[in-house]
Amino acid sequence: MPRTGTTAVLALLPDAEPLLRPAAAVDASAVRPGVPAHATLLFPWLPSHEVDEPALRRLRAALPVGPVPIRLAAVERTDGFVGVPVPELDLVANAVRSAFPAQVPYGGRFGPRPPVHVTVALEATPGAAADIARRTAATLPITTEVDALQVVALTRTGWRRLAELSLCRRPGLRHLRPPRRLPNDPAPSGPYA
Numbered sequence: 001m002p003r004t005g006t007t008a009v010l011a012l013l014p015d016a017e018p019l020l021r022p023a024a025a026v027d028a029s030a031v032r033p034g035v036p037a038h039a040t041l042l043f044p045w046l047p048s049h050e051v052d053e054p055a056l057r058r059l060r061a062a063l064p065v066g067p068v069p070i071r072l073a074a075v076e077r078t079d080g081f082v083g084v085p086v087p088e089l090d091l092v093a094n095a096v097r098s099a100f101p102a103q104v105p106y107g108g109r110f111g112p113r114p115p116v117h118v119t120v121a122l123e124a125t126p127g128a129a130a131d132i133a134r135r136t137a138a139t140l141p142i143t144t145e146v147d148a149l150q151v152v153a154l155t156r157t158g159w160r161r162l163a164e165l166s167l168c169r170r171p172g173l174r175h176l177r178p179p180r181r182l183p184n185d186p187a188p189s190g191p192y193a
Contacts, residue, residue: 007051007153007162008043009059009096011089012036015144016072016118019084022135023121027128030080030121034158039086039116041093041149045103048153051162056151060165062099064092067147067167072118073140077133080124083117084136089146090116 016037024031046055072084093116097105105114121132151163 002044002154004154004156005048006043007045007048007151008159009041009045010038010150010152011041011068011086011092011146012038012148012150013070013072013086013118013144013146015142016084018139018142019072019118019120019136022139023082023124023132026131026135027121027124030082030124030128030132032119032122037118038150039089039118039146041089041096041116042100042103042105044107045100045151048162051151051153056163056165058099059096059149059151062095063149063165063167064095065167067145068092069145070143072142072144075120075133075137075140076117077129079126080122080129081119082121082124082129082132082136083119084140086116086118092116092146092149 014037020031020037045051068088070086070088072086074085076083076085090113093105094113097103097113104112120136121129124132147168148164148166150161151165152159153162154160
């Protein structure tokens with residue numbers, strides 16, 4: 001279980017939310033409550049007290065310019081895990097990981113460059129995982145795009161957005177459109193609101 005102050009770099013995928021609903025209907029405990037559909041590019045990232053403007057600029061420099069088209073089309077299942085690969089984000093994740101080589105993805109549990117995926121279910125029973133995988137496959141394919149990445153931090157009340165980095169503009173960290181909100185986000189404030 002991650003500690004308070006842990007951060008992650010994510011791509012929120014609102015168009016993938018339909019993947020989580022059938023999974024929750026089969027086994028609600030296998031879906032993380034309050035966590036929207038997303039693909040993790042780097043977890044853990046920096047401790048939250050180290051996420052400052054220079055760190056965000058370094059992260060931003062590693063990102064591509066322009067939206068990344070995505071096609072969610074396959075289901076993976078291993079024991080109680082069900083996921084949907086997002087191969088279009090593997091190069092982005094590798095660039096982020098290369099910019100922060102001291103931050104080992106998932107503490108090294110899945111190797112130095114684990115493939116990017118949307119987690120649909122974790123720790124489901126084998127029967128529930130098989131049912132979730134079947135229901136997930138029925139909702140695919142989903143075509144969407146990623147036009148921003150989120151930096152989130154774990155607080156005592158859940159995950160909270162620290163910054164949103166637009167892929168649509170190169171200069172600066174600020175953006176013109178309102179950021180996507182996570183359930184535990186406070187009212188927007190600060191230089192990245």
